[in-house]
Amino acid sequence: MSGPAPAPPIRALGLSHWFGEGEARKQALHDLDFEIARGALTVLMGASGSGKTTLLTLLGGLRAVQAGSARVLGLELAGVGEPGLRALRRRVGFIFQAHNLHESLTAMQNVRMGLEVHGRQALANWREGCAHLLGLLGLSDRLDYLPANLSGGQKQRVAIARALIGNPEIVFADEPTAALDRDSALNVVDLLKRLGRARGTTTLMVTHDSKIVDRADRVLVMEDGRIVEDSGTQALAWSRPIAPRRADVR
């Protein structure tokens, strides 16, 4: 009835990473093999220094792959140059622990920066798109505020909107809910899960928040640069036709 299973958005094979030179050289990732299914919300856990962030930066194209293979959205990252990494970054979204909003841009303008990278044509109806997404994150009454006039949680939600406005195929998030209160955090996770179901958006999130872990499709636990536990359903959370990319977030 259906064709061959679509290639997973993330597949790592023998992925290793080192920091430092000579004496100080230290292995941060050890020979990782794993796949992540389309549309799933995968939570990455593990003690500080276990390699979670390193893994995220490699898979998101923020760091060059040193050894092994990382195939993300059909692109082999090993050996790909800066232009290739940049092309990948435009197809994924990052949510950092620090919001890193631009101080001289309003909430709307900060979110718009996530669209503008796709060119002028992506800016058609940008106001409606950005306002709608900020509304989903509970910020309808803060659209034209500068970051200085927003609370920490509000700023983080603007940063989340900036990551999602370009309809990324994968969202990489590193402790995104640290600055959020309980309700906002769950709201964000629900939004990501909805995107996963509606459009097949894949989320890989580092978090230790048990309420989020409970809602994850899959939980990976890291220790000293290795994946030591892999729990949760391996089945595809997403099984509907592929929605067109960069459609409005509904």
Next chain:
Amino acid sequence: MTAAAALERLLGRLPLGWLQLAHNRVRFLAALAGVAFAGILVLMQLGFMGALIASVRLPYEHMNADIIVSAADMNTLADGAPVPRQRMYEALAVEGVAAATPLYFGKIDWKQPDGAIRTLDTFGVDPAARPFRTPGIEARRGDLALADAALLDARTRNAPKGLFPRIAGGETYRFEAKNRTLTVGGLFELGGGFVTDGYLIVSDQTFLRLFPQRAPGAPNHILLTLAPGADAAATLARLRAALPAYDVAVHAIPEAIAREQAYQTTQRPVGIVFGFGVVIGAMVGVIIVYQVLSTDVADHIKEYATFKAIGYPQRFFLGVVFEEAFVLAILGYLPGLAVALGLYKLVATVTGLPIAMTAGRALVVFLGTLAMCALSGAIATRKLARADPADLF
């Protein structure tokens, strides 16, 4: 439409550079003041340089002559050894030369009632000839034949208040110089420069009485007029062949102007100081703009790293820095130009120097400001390399 909206339309993106600059008002104003200051400095130096060039040209332009014969070692109208009168007769014999007249040059101190001294560049001329086309000189040329008669430059700097209107009204003015009493019977309009406050015209006879050490047979220059229809270049060539080059130099008037302008601007301290001022002004501008732009880049490294993570290419960041550079150039230059125009007016009134803005100079300094800001921006973008998106998590 706001500035931001206009820029957004122009750039087709958020005017991030503008918004960044406008966000930090104090830094923005400091940067604009720096650019304006550099512009004022450069415009003033160029204005003085222009005034120097104009004031060199002025006396030549009043001469009723096509060619000037001077000593071979002459750099300016005011220096060079006397020319033997014999050269005048040799020149007159050359085909194409219609008339020749001697021009004597000396400096006279004009003592003011308050004891201050004005320097008058004094020309001794043959009252029967027409060495100057200046209307005031032409009209009163006959009067010069009287002993110790003089015509005075009505644009002479810092003359006693109300003196010139009284002379113009017919009053005879006398003053002591070189132990003689000169009688000013009329005025003409010329205007002083950096070295001299104004000009005085006397007859050759009066000149020799004022400067008794000067030999009557040796004026400073000989002014030649071409015969109607004579070929200027060919006549010049014939003159150079006929007159000994070790003794005299022969120049068409425009040539002589260009030579003295080059000498005054590149060999004399005043000219060099002005040129130096232009360089200093440009350097001040580059340093201030670089400081502002590099601090601004450094302050936004995390945001830029975030934009790199989003997928913005290097040229986007270069665009932002150059946008800032051009905003600073344009918004800094315009007030600088306005202040410089005011200062030009002030300097012209106070010193009588022929200082005036030209469209060409205003444009050149604007383009220079743009280039200066672009250069500073280009240096500041080196800091962009520090924005590493891998450091963000």
